[in-house]
Amino acid sequence: MKLVDEAEIQVTAGDGGNGCIGFRREKFIPLGGPDGGDGGEGGSVWLLADENLNTLVDFRHQKTFRARRGENGMGRQMYGKAGDDLTITVPVGTVVTNVETDEVIGDLTQHGDRLLVAKGGKGGLGNMHFKSSINRSPRRALPGLPGEERALKLELKLLADVGLLGFPNAGKSTFIRAVSAATPKVADYPFTTLYPNLGVVSVEAHRSFVIADIPGLIEGAADGAGLGAQFLRHLQRTRLLLHLVDIAPMEGGVEGVNPAEQVRAIERELEKHDPELLAKPRWLVLNKADLLLEEEQQAAAQAIVDELGWKDRWYLVSAIGRENTWPIMKDVMAFFDSLKEAAQEAANEAAYRAGE
Structure with missing residues (x-):
């Protein structure tokens, strides 16, 4: 699905109604006292998730x-009707x-969350x-007070469980096609994903989870270079990152690029944008193994892992052929199950201590 993830809007709450002179x-009361009613409150503007x-x-x-x-x-002490929100x-x-x-002003993270963004004016x-x-x-x-007026910037941060990251043409779109029903555009040139x-x-x-593929990052992305900068925020809500790397860039991508250095470059951009992104659980996925001879694949993958000193999980896959992609998804599900169990144990312990 294609997303428009930024927008600016102008919201204006309703003015309050004017008070009445009456x-x-x-009959038989020609000089009655004042009975002018108050004006109604202006309608407010709310956002609803x-x-x-x-x-x-x-x-x-x-x-x-x-x-x-x-x-x-109105007269006879009749209040004006409030404006509709x-x-x-x-x-x-x-x-x-x-x-x-x-x-x-606010962050709408749950279905049904409401946020007041412009309050209606008070009636006179x-x-x-x-x-x-x-x-x-x-x-x-007294006249009614004017309603609040604001210019708002809306930014959508995806609520995905897993985020894919990597350089352009690392095979992220092909990977998400291989493991889900998503059908992003796939082609053999950079910045296919816009x-x-x-x-x-x-x-x-x-039993399922949501995976997000964002446009590829390049060096300087955190400073605004390339297409990935504006999408880095989508990774902030994810619980796990899958870092895709082209294992054979000389054959399938940019000649002379070291895959390990590509990993380090992405890490620098993550840290520059938000250090918490770099601290998230991140698994290495060495993609495009099909571009190497079968007897070369394992040695090439191990060389990259050794150069990085990678301590977490890593996988060797061919997303285009859907080879070894499904075991990753099963491991991801097991990882989320373990997080859920740990959270439940922590909640049980907290409840126990509260009862002491």
């Missing part, structure tokens, strides 16, 4: 949103920032509030 006028949405593309067509104003107060639905995982202050007071012992017929009322892609990996019945 006096009681009934909806799990059925996965893109911000709708905000490329509509960028301004305005809630209704409150109605003016405006609710804007956004995908789960949307981060909302005030454009003017660069302040993060009617003249019945200004009656006093020395002014029995006040001709004063949008993040999501795929659901079903390991067993009712």
Whole structure:
């Protein structure tokens, strides 16, 4: 699925209704007191997280949103009707920032999360509030206050369990095709992936996880180079990173590139963008083994692992032929199960200690 993951919108809450100047006028009561009612409050603007949405593309067509104003107060102490709130639905995982202050207003991470982004104006007071012992017929009322107005930046951070990272043409799109039902564009040239892609990996019945393929990174990505910089944030919510590397770049990619140095270059970009990304669990996936002779594959993979001093899990695969890709998915599922068990044990221990 293609994603539009950034948008800017303008939201304006409704103004409060004006207070009313009115006096009681009934038969046999020609000089009744003030009875002007208050104006209604303006409608507020809310954002609502909806799990059925996965893109911000709708905000490329509509960028301004305005809630209704409150109605003016009326005589006989009748309050104006409050303006209806405006609710804007956004995908789960949307981060909302005030454009003017660069302040993060909220992060909608769960289905049904609501965030107030512009509060409606308060209704003005009617003249019945200004009656006093020395002014029995006040001709004063207050206008409603204006509603808040904000320019908002919406950023979608994918809520994927697994993130794929690597240089352009490392085979990430081919890999996600091999293990899920996602069908990203695949071609033999860099930057084939221009949008993040999501795929659901079903390991067993009712047991699945979401994997995300982002555009390839290059050196300087954290500083804005290439296409990957704006998508690095999608990796922040993942629980596991799969680092794909072209094991034979001379045959399948850029001549003279050392695969181990490619790994180090990506690590530098991760650390520069967010050190916590580099601290995430990360498994090495040496791809395109089919480009080497069978008797050379294991030795080439071991040489890269040794040069890196890699201590975590690593795999040798051929994504295009779907060779050895499925064992990785089973290991990923087992890894998530272990995380769940550890979290449950920690919760049980915390509950036990709380009861002591």
